[in-house]
Amino acid sequence: MLFKRDMEPCCSWCDHGTKISDTEVACLKRGIVSAAGACDKFKYDPLKREPPVQEALKTEGLSQEDFDL
Secondary structure, X not given: OOOOOOXXXXXXXXXXXXXXXXXXXXXXXXXXXXXXXOOOOOOEOHHHOOOOXXXXXXXXXXXXXXXXX
């Protein structure tokens, strides 16, 4: 999912932008813009994408017998 070429445009993932804050990006093409915005100059940079935090494994209710073969 992180390296798909047909990602939906988002300024916070663009090669032309540098993140200033959680809500703003400094764009080389358009200046200061919203991080959620996008334009026709969008160029996806997979290294700027932050994957969602994974949910912790719920181990309550599990016993050793659940792991025996």
